[in-house]
Amino acid sequence: MRNRSSLVIIIPLLIVCFAAGVLxxxxxxxxxxxxxxxxxxxxxxxxxxxxxxxxxTIIIFxxxxxxxxxxxxLLTTWLITFGSKSETIELTGLAYNTLLPDGQTLRxxxxxxxxxxxxxxxxxxLSSFSDYPIQGFIxxxxxxxxxxxxxxxxxxxxxxSYDGSRALVALSLLETSPHExxxxxxxxxxxxxxxxxxxxxxxxxxxxxxxxxxxxxxSPAAAQLATMAIPLLPxxxxxxxxxxxxx
Numbered sequence: 290m291r292n293r294s295s296l297v298i299i300i301p302l303l304i305v306c307f308a309a310g311v312l313x314x315x316x317x318x319x320x321x322x323x324x325x326x327x328x329x330x331x332x333x334x335x336x337x338x339x340x341x342x343x344x345x346t347i348i349i350f351x352x353x354x355x356x357x358x359x360x361x362x363l364l365t366t367w368l369i370t371f372g373s374k375s376e377t378i379e380l381t382g383l384a385y386n387t388l389l390p391d392g393q394t395l396r397x398x399x400x401x402x403x404x405x406x407x408x409x410x411x412x413x414x415l416s417s418f419s420d421y422p423i424q425g426f427i428x429x430x431x432x433x434x435x436x437x438x439x440x441x442x443x444x445x446x447x448x449x450s451y452d453g454s455r456a457l458v459a460l461s462l463l464e465t466s467p468h469e470x471x472x473x474x475x476x477x478x479x480x481x482x483x484x485x486x487x488x489x490x491x492x493x494x495x496x497x498x499x500x501x502x503x504x505x506x507x508s509p510a511a512a513q514l515a516t517m518a519i520p521l522l523p524x525x526x527x528x529x530x531x532x533x534x535x536x
Contacts, residue, residue: 343372343421344370344371344372344376344421345370345371345372345421345422345423345424345517346368346369346370346419346421346422346423346424347368347369347423347424347425347426347427347514347517348366348367348368348369348412348415348423348425348426348427349366349367349368349369349426349427349428349429350363350366350399350401350426350427350428351363351364351365351366351367351428351429351430351434352364352399352428352430353430353431354430354431354432355430355503355504361430362396363385363395363396363399364385364464364470365382365383365384365385365467365470365471365474366382366383366385366387366395366415367380367381367382367383367474368380368381368383368415368418368419370419370420370421371517371521373520374520374521374525376528377528377529377530378521378524378528378529378530379529379530379532380475380478380529380530380531380532381418381419381532381533381534382471382474382475382531382532382533382534383395383415383418383471383534384467384468384470384471384533384534385467386467387534389411389414389415389417390414390417391414395411398410398411398414399411401428412426418534424509424514424517425507425508425509425513425514426507426508427505427506427507427514428505428506428507429500429504429505430504430505431457432500432503432504433500433504433505434453434456434457435452435453435454435456435457436453436496436497436499436500436504437453437481437497438451438452438453438456438477438481439452439453440496440497441481441484441485442484444456444477444480444481444483444484445480446476446477446480451477456477459473460473460474460477468533471533472533475531475532475533478531479531482524482526482529483526485524485526
């Protein structure tokens with residue numbers, strides 16, 4: 290079973306840096322008790338021990354749902370690049386039809402729970418979109434994403450207010466227009482980041498613990514990622530830069 294208590298430590302980072310509309314997460318294997326203690330890539334040497342000595346990148350994957358029978362459909366991908374608290378946090382959104390170096394789209398290449406390499410080639414391909422080493426990934430599903438929005442009290446775009454459910458409806462209308470969906474995700478993310486500082490450095494995250502492990506998990510182990518995430522809190526909205534690939 291995953292370490293429930295350590296995973297919730299990084300949820301605040303998910304909320305603020307989480308590539309927002311970038312909903313969803315990966316599918317999980319057959320049953321929760323069969324899951325590896327950290328993540329699908331735990332047996333690979335893909336990620337070094339996380340360090341705060343330099344800027345690093347963490348990937349956010351979003352799919353339609355966590356389904357025990359299939360690997361799910363990738364909806365979007367965001368890269369979070371950060372270093373010290375005084376440095377800019379960069380969020381880069383990649384649409385699901387973004388081409389990788391091998392000519393596949395992100396959606397076609399997404400197979401983190403499937404052989405032969407359980408996602409290692411995808412992680413390697415994504416390194417071409419970042420100038421800094423990729424040190425892990427975070428995954429959430431729609432239920433998890435909606436819960437994060439509700440946890441923040443919703444958000445406002447223009448004169449419209451949104452809770453988690455309404456945000457999912459708005460995003461679902463653009464699922465066949467990946468770049469337009471990415472633009473809306475960026476707007477949602479901006480609104481979430483604006484609301485996140487109110488959580489403070491030590492937010493009460495008990496309401497989010499129910500998301501684990503069915504709607505959120507990480508690679509490498511959450512406790513390792515937390516060592517990088519915690520020093521960033523509380524997030525300074527002015528220090529976050531959001532962009533869409535290609536810029």
